[in-house]
Amino acid sequence: MQSQTISSYQTPSGQRVEILKQSFPSLRKRPVKRIAFVSGLHGNELEGVYICHLLTKHLSELQRTQPEAFQGEVHIYPTVNPQATAIGTRLWPFLSIDYNRQFGESDGHSLASKCAQELMHDLKSSADIVIDFHASNLHLKETPQIRITEGFHKKLIPFGVHCNIDLIWVHPPFPMFKSTLGYNMNQSKIPTLVIETGIALRINQNFSNRILLGMLNLLYQVGVIVTNNPPAPVNHPIIVQPSQVIQVHSKHAGLFIGHTDIKKNIAKGEVIGEVVDAKNGLTLQEVAAAEGGFLFTVREHPLVYPGALLGRIAKDIIT
Amino acid sequence: MKETILSIQSPLGPPIELVQFTWRGAQPKNTISIVSGIQGNHLNGIFLCSRLVRFLNSVESGKEPGYYLKGVIKIIPTTNSPAIQEGKHLWSFHDLDMNLAFPGNDQGEVPEQIAATICRQTKDSQFGIILQSGDTHYEDAPHLLCLNPDGLAKNFSRSLAIKNAREPKISSTFRLCLYDQWVDQMITSVILSAGKPNHLDIPLCETILPGLINSLVWSEVLGNDQKKSIKYQLKFNRQSNEQFVISHAGGFFMPTVKLGSEVTKGQKIGEIVDIHSNTILESILSSSSGYLVTLRNNPMVYQKEVLAILLGKPKFPFWPIK
Numbered sequence: 216m217q218s219q220t221i222s223s224y225q226t227p228s229g230q231r232v233e234i235l236k237q238s239f240p241s242l243r244k245r246p247v248k249r250i251a252f253v254s255g256l257h258g259n260e261l262e263g264v265y266i267c268h269l270l271t272k273h274l275s276e277l278q279r280t281q282p283e284a285f286q287g288e289v290h291i292y293p294t295v296n297p298q299a300t301a302i303g304t305r306l307w308p309f310l311s312i313d314y315n316r317q318f319g320e321s322d323g324h325s326l327a328s329k330c331a332q333e334l335m336h337d338l339k340s341s342a343d344i345v346i347d348f349h350a351s352n353l354h355l356k357e358t359p360q361i362r363i364t365e366g367f368h369k370k371l372i373p374f375g376v377h378c379n380i381d382l383i384w385v386h387p388p389f390p391m392f393k394s395t396l397g398y399n400m401n402q403s404k405i406p407t408l409v410i411e412t413g414i415a416l417r418i419n420q421n422f423s424n425r426i427l428l429g430m431l432n433l434l435y436q437v438g439v440i441v442t443n444n445p446p447a448p449v450n451h452p453i454i455v456q457p458s459q460v461i462q463v464h465s466k467h468a469g470l471f472i473g474h475t476d477i478k479k480n481i482a483k484g485e486v487i488g489e490v491v492d493a494k495n496g497l498t499l500q501e502v503a504a505a506e507g508g509f510l511f512t513v514r515e516h517p518l519v520y521p522g523a524l525l526g527r528i529a530k531d532i533i534t
Numbered sequence: 535m536k537e538t539i540l541s542i543q544s545p546l547g548p549p550i551e552l553v554q555f556t557w558r559g560a561q562p563k564n565t566i567s568i569v570s571g572i573q574g575n576h577l578n579g580i581f582l583c584s585r586l587v588r589f590l591n592s593v594e595s596g597k598e599p600g601y602y603l604k605g606v607i608k609i610i611p612t613t614n615s616p617a618i619q620e621g622k623h624l625w626s627f628h629d630l631d632m633n634l635a636f637p638g639n640d641q642g643e644v645p646e647q648i649a650a651t652i653c654r655q656t657k658d659s660q661f662g663i664i665l666q667s668g669d670t671h672y673e674d675a676p677h678l679l680c681l682n683p684d685g686l687a688k689n690f691s692r693s694l695a696i697k698n699a700r701e702p703k704i705s706s707t708f709r710l711c712l713y714d715q716w717v718d719q720m721i722t723s724v725i726l727s728a729g730k731p732n733h734l735d736i737p738l739c740e741t742i743l744p745g746l747i748n749s750l751v752w753s754e755v756l757g758n759d760q761k762k763s764i765k766y767q768l769k770f771n772r773q774s775n776e777q778f779v780i781s782h783a784g785g786f787f788m789p790t791v792k793l794g795s796e797v798t799k800g801q802k803i804g805e806i807v808d809i810h811s812n813t814i815l816e817s818i819l820s821s822s823s824g825y826l827v828t829l830r831n832n833p834m835v836y837q838k839e840v841l842a843i844l845l846g847k848p849k850f851p852f853w854p855i856k
Contacts, residue, residue: 224784224836224837224838225783225784225836225837226784226836226837227784227785227786227809227834227835227836228784228809228810229784229785229808229809229810305629306629309671309836310670310671311623311624311670312631313629313631313634316631316634316706316707318706319705319706320704320705320706321705321706321707322703322705323703324778324840325839325840326836326837326838326839329838352629390709390710391634391707391710393706393707393709394705394706394707399706464641467543468542468543468544468545469545470545493545493546494546518545518627519545520542520543520544520545520550520643520644521542521543522542522641522642522643522644522646522647523643524643
């Protein structure tokens with residue numbers, strides 16, 4: 216494994232902050248494919264950082280025991296916003312700006328946007344496929360899924376099906392996504408899968424292990440890793456269109472008490488949770504599934520305002 | 535008239551409320567909307583709105599000689615009220631920049647509901663002004679931001695009595711800000727930026743207030759029997775004429791220039807010194823002449839950060855006066 220600093224800057228106290236890339240080179244002169252894994256754009260999303268750890272551990276062992284398996288190149292960028300990851304905050308520290316809104320056409324002058332440009336440049340020069348790991352925010356827990364902006368789906372779904380995730384959600388191209396790494400890499404014709412899993416500041420080992428398996432399978436399927444022992448079979452995801460996603464919102468302010476976890480085959484009318492008024496002991500809203508299907512997002516943060524998202528159901532999909 | 539245009543229940547505390555002040559003349563032709571507090575710690579804009587509210591209430595009750603209400607004036611002073619109450623740039627419950635939440639969603643999360651309400655309340659305006667302070671860690675000399683201004687927008691800008699206007703940079707997040715929503719709806723609008731976050735500069739606000747009142751007269755939402763509105767000179771600066779001064783070391787930035795002054799080529803802008811030993815790490819010289827429109831306010835700087843922005847001399851210094 217080779218380590219490289221793709222970007223660095225000096226803090227006010229003189230220390231250097233380095234954004235690292237760990238690379239597993241190909242045995243071939245011309246690698247079959249080059250694949251990059253990115254995590255930590257949001258510093259409080261640790262699931263991807265852990266998956267990168269698992270990948271690095273697995274690939275290091277493979278390199279030691281079967282160096283000939285590396286027919287392509289693998290690049291891992293485990294913490295691309297290292298100061299934010301170090302303190303577990305979503306935003307770029309000191310500036311309080313969202314690093315994943317600095318890509319594409321940016322003002323180009325803030326430190327974060329300069330680092331974003333350097334990351335994009337490095338990815339474009341070293342990868343044919345990119346995987347960008349995200350957890351959810353502090354409010355919601357997500358089943359392992361890939362989110363694809365409409366228009367990129369034909370190119371991305373064939374890769375996504377190998378990733379051992381539960382669901383691929385194809386959504387319309389909202390303006391807010393146009394400043395993200397994923398959108399801009401895809402615009403640059405480098406297929407980039409955005410994996411969303413778990414919740415901020417937590418690691419769900421079950422989800423991480425599943426995605427590790429998916430990533431190893433993807434490496435195998437695209438010919439980057441070729442071994443005599445192919446990875447175990449993976450789960451085939453359901454593919455969901457925007458019209459199939461039902462959002463469940465709170466109608467009141469209060470505390471949301473969840474009664475169920477992420478769940479496949481939730482029945483129409485089944486109780487997801489309740490919104491209660493902490494001051495007077497009243498239940499303000501019994502939150503039930505408006506449709507049967509796959510409850511793939513559930514709220515974890517108990518504090519809710521009216522309009523808060525409590526869950527998402529992929530309807531009419533019986534798995 | 536003061537009215538609550540949005541009230542959102544809170545889980546345990548008081549509700550989140552969005553307040554709008556409205557004045558209406560006898561036969562209104564034009565409407566102007568003035569919005570501030572999109573960032574919770576931009577206090578100058580909120581203060582300027584409060585001064586305008588006092589002035590307009592006084593006009594309404596006949597206590598301002600010569601002035602009378604003609605059109606509709608809407609002021610929404612405390613847009614991001616949760617962040618204002620928290621004393622922060624962003625509301626920490628969502629960590630979402632309010633200016634990336636437009637056009638909003640009435641059925642969405644709190645910032646989206648606020649954004650949707652602002653858009654709905656202001657959409658019928660002919661003119662709009664957004665009041666803000668400099669970005670986090672920066673202080674702005676008063677200036678306007680306006681995109682591709684036509685003749686009307688140029689004249690509107692000139693009525694504000696601000697000496698400089700800049701072009702906003704069109705980034706991939708620009709579509710999500712209130713100003714772009716207004717531009718999309720053909721509302722003749724500007725952003726007025728002055729001062730720094732977390733700081734109320736009353737003398738600065740008092741120098742800006744007469745220009746704001748003049749713009750109300752110019753846009754014919756306010757009348758005055760005794761004097762006409764004034765068209766001021768305004769330098770329009772293109773992005774290509776802007777010089778960004780960048781730090782090459784991290785440390786304390788000690789500026790040696792004054793915000794709002796003219797800087798000459800080769801002039802020392804400041805030094806970066808080591809925060810432990812006070813040794814000079816970098817002496818920063820200006821590579822061109824220009825007007826110092828933005829200066830770093832927080833002395834703690836990282837390497838590669840912007841320390842100052844200079845507006846170079848434009849080819850055509852003044853917008854033509856018609």
